[in-house]
Amino acid sequence: MNRRSASILVFSTEKISDPAIDMAGLLKLHYPPTVYTISVPCSSGIKPRWILHAYNKGFDGVFIAADGSDCTFGESCTEKTGNIVSKTHEIMKEKKLDPARLRMAAICSVCSESFVKQIKSFNEYLLKTIKS
Amino acid sequence: MKKKLGVYICHCGGNISDYIDVEKVRAAIENEEGVFLAKTTMFACSDATQKEMVQDIETNDLDGLVVASCSPKLHLITFRAVTERAQLNKYNYVHANIREQGSWAHSDDKEGATEKAVQLVKAAVAKVRLSKSLEPIKIPSKKAVVIIGAGIAGMRAAIELAHMGCPVTLIERDHFTGGRVAQWDILFTSDQTGREIVSRLYNEINNSKNITLLTGAEVISNKGSIGNFRLQVKIKPRYIKDHFDDDKLKKVIAVCPVEVPDEYNFNVTNRKAIYQNPGQYPKYPVIDIKNCTRCGECEKVCDNIDFSLKEEVIEVEAGSILVATGFDPYIPQDGEFGYNEIDNVITLPQFKRLIDLCHNDLLFNGKAIKSIAYIYCVGSRQSEGENKYCSRYCCTSAIHTSIQVKKNFKNVKNFHFTRGIRTYGKQELLYYESQKDGDIYLQSYEENPLMVSTENGKICVKINDILTGNREISVEPDLVVLVTGIVPRSDTSISQIFKLPGGRDRFFNEIHPKLRPVETVIDGITIAGTCQGPKNVTESLNSGLSAATKSFSLVNKGELELEPIIAEIDKNKCTWCGECEKACPFDAIRMVKQGDKDVAAINNSVCKGCGMCLPVCPVNAINLISYSDKEIESMIDSLAGKG
Numbered sequence: 001m002n003r004r005s006a007s008i009l010v011f012s013t014e015k016i017s018d019p020a021i022d023m024a025g026l027l028k029l030h031y032p033p034t035v036y037t038i039s040v041p042c043s044s045g046i047k048p049r050w051i052l053h054a055y056n057k058g059f060d061g062v063f064i065a066a067d068g069s070d071c072t073f074g075e076s077c078t079e080k081t082g083n084i085v086s087k088t089h090e091i092m093k094e095k096k097l098d099p100a101r102l103r104m105a106a107i108c109s110v111c112s113e114s115f116v117k118q119i120k121s122f123n124e125y126l127l128k129t130i131k132s
Numbered sequence: 133m134k135k136k137l138g139v140y141i142c143h144c145g146g147n148i149s150d151y152i153d154v155e156k157v158r159a160a161i162e163n164e165e166g167v168f169l170a171k172t173t174m175f176a177c178s179d180a181t182q183k184e185m186v187q188d189i190e191t192n193d194l195d196g197l198v199v200a201s202c203s204p205k206l207h208l209i210t211f212r213a214v215t216e217r218a219q220l221n222k223y224n225y226v227h228a229n230i231r232e233q234g235s236w237a238h239s240d241d242k243e244g245a246t247e248k249a250v251q252l253v254k255a256a257v258a259k260v261r262l263s264k265s266l267e268p269i270k271i272p273s274k275k276a277v278v279i280i281g282a283g284i285a286g287m288r289a290a291i292e293l294a295h296m297g298c299p300v301t302l303i304e305r306d307h308f309t310g311g312r313v314a315q316w317d318i319l320f321t322s323d324q325t326g327r328e329i330v331s332r333l334y335n336e337i338n339n340s341k342n343i344t345l346l347t348g349a350e351v352i353s354n355k356g357s358i359g360n361f362r363l364q365v366k367i368k369p370r371y372i373k374d375h376f377d378d379d380k381l382k383k384v385i386a387v388c389p390v391e392v393p394d395e396y397n398f399n400v401t402n403r404k405a406i407y408q409n410p411g412q413y414p415k416y417p418v419i420d421i422k423n424c425t426r427c428g429e430c431e432k433v434c435d436n437i438d439f440s441l442k443e444e445v446i447e448v449e450a451g452s453i454l455v456a457t458g459f460d461p462y463i464p465q466d467g468e469f470g471y472n473e474i475d476n477v478i479t480l481p482q483f484k485r486l487i488d489l490c491h492n493d494l495l496f497n498g499k500a501i502k503s504i505a506y507i508y509c510v511g512s513r514q515s516e517g518e519n520k521y522c523s524r525y526c527c528t529s530a531i532h533t534s535i536q537v538k539k540n541f542k543n544v545k546n547f548h549f550t551r552g553i554r555t556y557g558k559q560e561l562l563y564y565e566s567q568k569d570g571d572i573y574l575q576s577y578e579e580n581p582l583m584v585s586t587e588n589g590k591i592c593v594k595i596n597d598i599l600t601g602n603r604e605i606s607v608e609p610d611l612v613v614l615v616t617g618i619v620p621r622s623d624t625s626i627s628q629i630f631k632l633p634g635g636r637d638r639f640f641n642e643i644h645p646k647l648r649p650v651e652t653v654i655d656g657i658t659i660a661g662t663c664q665g666p667k668n669v670t671e672s673l674n675s676g677l678s679a680a681t682k683s684f685s686l687v688n689k690g691e692l693e694l695e696p697i698i699a700e701i702d703k704n705k706c707t708w709c710g711e712c713e714k715a716c717p718f719d720a721i722r723m724v725k726q727g728d729k730d731v732a733a734i735n736n737s738v739c740k741g742c743g744m745c746l747p748v749c750p751v752n753a754i755n756l757i758s759y760s761d762k763e764i765e766s767m768i769d770s771l772a773g774k775g
Contacts, residue, residue: 005244009771016631019653022203023633023641025232033244036251036771037233040759041697045743049752053765057772070631072357073742074717084747109653110633 005032006060006126008119011046014039015072017065017107017115024112031119035063042073043104044080048088051102052095060126061101065115068106078106098129134196134224134261136168138188139253142176142201144231151235153246157200160250166261168192176201177647182214189218196220196260200228200253205653206644221265223696223758228256254770262763268693269736273359275690277683278303278450280351280626283311284669285661285676286456287333292680294342298687301448302337303365307348308412309334311458313669315396315481317488320532321558327411329669334413347414352445354453354629358656359692363448369441371419376436381408381417384437387429392420398461398482401489406430406437451687452656454679455640457626459618459662462511462519469507469614470584474591477584477612479510480526484533487540494541496611503545504537505593505609506530507582512617513551515578521637523617524666528559530615531566538569546571547607549582549595575599584612618666630654639665650679658682697741697757699734705753706731712745712754721745 012018018039024031040046043066051062064081071077081104089099105118141157143149154172162170169188173181176199188194197220199211204227212222230249238245277293279286282304290302308314309330316326337343348368356362390405396412397403405424408417419430419437431437461481464471471477476496478486486496494501508530512523527550534546548571555563567573574597576582582595591612596602620638627634632652635641640659643651650658660679661672686692699712699720708730713721720738723730732753743756755761 007772009768015655018203019205019633022205022229022232022653025234025237026641027636028236028239030240031237033238033241033248036248036255037229038255038764038767038771040743040764041756042742042744045746045756045759047747047752047761047764049761050764050768054768054772057768059768059772073740073744076717076744077742080715080744080747087747109631110627112633 005034007034008061009054009059010037010063012065016067019109020111029116031116044077064104065107136194137166137196138194139170139198141172143174148235151239151245152249157249185214186218196224198256200230202231223266224263226256226260228252255767258766258770266696270691273451273692275687276450279454281456282309283458284313285672288673288676289680294340300343302345303349304347305350307418361450373438384430384434392423397485452683454658454683456661457663462616479616483613501610503609504611505547506613508550508615510614510616525668526615527554531562548573698739702753703731711748715744715748
């Protein structure tokens with residue numbers, strides 16, 4: 001793959017991880033511009049079909065910036081988001097897609113540096129592994 | 133599907149257009165399906181542009197609006213209000229964040245940032261094409277505010293809220309109110325003492341039926357959110373029962389054998405394990421249980437001591453939280469301008485307490501002080517490290533203190549070693565008075581800092597003074613005062629409990645310093661005083677008033693408008709398996725009969741719109757309003773450049 005950066009779709013959450021991603025910009029913590037964010041209310045409401053749709057449309061990777069234990073909707077969010085990722089990984093295997101192209105990390109509202117670190121590492125992985 | 137959309141792309145001064153070619157973005161999206169007009173604007177949030185948008189919507193009968201600008205946290209409400217003024221339902225507005233997630237995040241790659249902005253605006257257009265008119269959901273909001281921190285900002289905010297008829301719980305971790313200001317003597321510009329200001333605020337709080345003051349109290353957890361915060365508060369006992377008079381207190385203090393550094397005097401004196409600071413309220417002593425040896429001497433002379441008192445944890449509910457947790461004074465590192473290595477080098481807060489404690493003669497370490505060197509910007513405006521900011525209050529405070537020293541004690545000389553004086557506004561009068569009074573001002577640049585050393589047992593301060601053409605000038609003062617700045621609290625528990633983000637300076641971050649100066653990204657939480665950044669007393673009081681008004685606006689009506697984002701069941705697809713019912717944390721889903729078929733039904737008043745039921749449905753019969761498959765997938769198509 002002869003590209004500077006991979007295309008990554010980020011599912012972020014309005015109350016928790018969005019502020020962290022915004023603050024990364026405020027702090028001028030740079031990450032590849034081919035990283036696009038779609039905000040949802042809670043990471044445990046992301047449908048596997050949306051993730052698969054992103055691969056079908058050409059995204060190299062999907063990153064779920066999960067609420068983690070800070071979720072305002074309840075403690076079960078972490079487990080449920082984990083279940084979505086596991087379920088999607090299974091489907092990806094069936095479709096011969098590398099499951100590592102879907103990553104999840106809990107990004108709280110102050111985790112700007114963590115977000116950028118995760119994205120940079122994911123970008124590096126995708127650039128190394130995906131052939132155009 | 134919407135067919136007449138208006139799209140506005142903001143320059144944000146140059147915040148966006150310095151890195152993103154906004155004209156190129158406009159040209160790239162103007163022919164998108166449904167786009168009727170596409171414009172760029174210098175400031176989308178300006179009154180003039182808002183009026184233009186209203187006019188455009190009304191004149192052209194637009195059915196959807198997109199603004200590509202800063203984070204929706206800042207201006208989503210602004211532009212929704214624009215649509216409402218133009219009689220367009222506000223849920224037909226979609227925001228594209230091309231500043232925080234565009235120009236600022238990719239300021240190192242203008243071409244990449246522009247390309248990303250194009251895709252983000254196209255995705256917003258794709259979403260608004262499918263948007264529907266909706267009505268907000270209303271939920272009850274508890275008409276009460278919790279204020280964390282009873283320094284002057286928190287106290288002033290509490291009084292303001294109480295005046296507006298709002299119940300307030302004022303929580304102070306320390307056993308006394310007033311914060312730092314309670315430690316100060318005469319202040320500029322009013323000539324009142326800090327203790328007088330605190331005393332007046334405390335009396336007002338004490339007389340207010342709407343304020344519950346909890347001292348020695350610490351927030352340990354939060355379970356709620358805007359409208360219904362539920363805090364657990366741990367209250368530490370004073371180990372004192374009932375009030376007792378000053379004579380009794382003096383006796384108890386006299387018999388206590390423990391001596392520890394006194395934080396109230398910034399450790400220039402010691403205090404006992406039982407103590408009550410002058411001018412701090414409530415006027416009620418406390419036993420420092422960490423340092424108390426339980427020797428029993430106090431109990432022998434006073435029957436008000438009660439070591440059986442226990443910590444308790446209570447629950448407090450509120451619709452909004454106002455955080456006013458203050459600052460820590462900067463503590464210089466060992467050896468920084470001789471601190472802790474050369475005798476008679478102290479900080480400005482220590483010096484201010486010293487002046488208050490000395491009466492006829494200014495003495496330190498038993499020696500009369502006749503000449504003082506003030507070294508400015510210690511811990512502020514640092515070229516290296518985290519404290520790059522100006523602490524704002526310290527130039528004025530140092531000059532004011534130096535004037536007070538001359539007024540209180542005879543034959544004292546002041547030498548000010550500055551990096552440029554910042555006595556802004558009316559405070560400039562003090563600078564003028566100090567110069568007129570004969571104080572000497574010397575200045576250096578940060579790359580050529582002054583040196584503090586000892587020569588023949590005397591302190592020597594050497595500077596290459598830029599005001600006299602870089603002449604090397606030495607002064608041998610009796611005392612060096614390091615004019616230290618302010619730093620964020622080292623205790624980050626409040627930040628962790630509420631997940632309140634800090635800025636580059638590590639103080640709590642407001643959404644926008646001018647447009648939303650006391651709101652945070654955590655809905656329902658406002659900030660005031662120096663927990664937000666360096667401020668003087670007046671500025672802290674003003675921010676307390678501002679935060680009080682904002683918090684009040686969130687709880688005043690007794691109800692809050694929430695997004696009408698709830699789940700919807702496609703009853704034709706649903707075959708009732710019960711998975712959605714199990715996934716819902718709010719019991720908002722139940723089984724109902726539709727003809728002879730069992731299907732799921734949403735209780736709209738209970739559904740919170742989390743979407744946890746969506747991915748568990750095996751037949752994909754559930755969608756979330758505004759986050760339907762069609763909307764999300766059309767956004768993905770646009771972001772992937774396949775829309």
